[in-house]
Amino acid sequence: MFAALGDPTRLAIFDRLADGKPRSISVLSDDADMTRQAVTKHLRVLEAAGLVQNHRVGRESQYAFCxxxxxxxxxxxxxxxxxxxxxxxxxxxxxxxxxx
Amino acid sequence: MFAALGDPTRLAIFDRLADGKPRSISVLSDDADMTRQAVTKHLRVLEAAGLVQNHRVGRESQYAFCxxxxxxxxxxxxxxxxxxxxxxxxxxxxxxxxxx
DNA sequence: TTTTTATGCAACTAAAAAGTTGCATTTTTT
DNA sequence: AAAAAATGCAACTTTTTAGTTGCATAAAAA
CATH class of the missing domain: 1.20.5 (Single alpha-helices involved in coiled-coils or other helix-helix interfaces)
Incomplete structure (x- = not known):
């Protein structure tokens, strides 16, 4: 889990989600200077570390602080x-x- | 600094040094299942993150919790x-x- | 002084992580 | 129904990180 927070991109995402508002992958990707897929991978690492939770709503997948x-x-x-x-x-x- | 603690080997070293006792590179290498050089590299990463301090005494270099x-x-x-x-x-x- | 012990430096290999691209699928919206 | 939006999957490239090996040097011990 330290490893999960060890990457600057992930730490930024995690920090951003700390306001409690769930956000979709595309929203989180908008102001990142990398591909949506890259952001997706980071989110999965954070999820695997139990730092964020994901649940699908309609066509979008919302990630929230945990x-x-x-x-x-x-x-x-x-x-x-x-x-x-x-x-x-x-x-x-x-x-x-x-x-x- | 989360990145520094993110590696299991480094976390183990850091944890071990938390008793306050400074240890030399060779002492720290003895029970690690890797080369002395590998341990040295890890120690330098920890040092760069400000988690441990190093000072040379005689021919050996002692690393201590910080x-x-x-x-x-x-x-x-x-x-x-x-x-x-x-x-x-x-x-x-x-x-x-x-x-x- | 010869030998050991503890370390440093540098080049190299191997493996894991970060990031991209292309295409397919599902849900909305029009 | 057709188009657009949000994702997922998989293969691939690139970059970093982990770890090794060989050799050189400085301090301590014999």
Missing amino acids: PEQLAEARAYLDQVAGRWESALMRLKSFVEEDPA | PEQLAEARAYLDQVAGRWESALMRLKSFVEEDPA
């Missing part, structure tokens, strides 16, 4: 940051111990 | 999540308004 995986990514980063913090703490108390 | 960019990533995800939340709020109040 918050679950986002939360998971945040949780992971928090966990790493937490480990780092406690490592710092241990280091600190090690330095401060044994004043003799 | 928290700044991590915080930035968290901030970004928080911001996206925040936008999503307020979009939900607006939608909710739109639905609830105008009971007439």
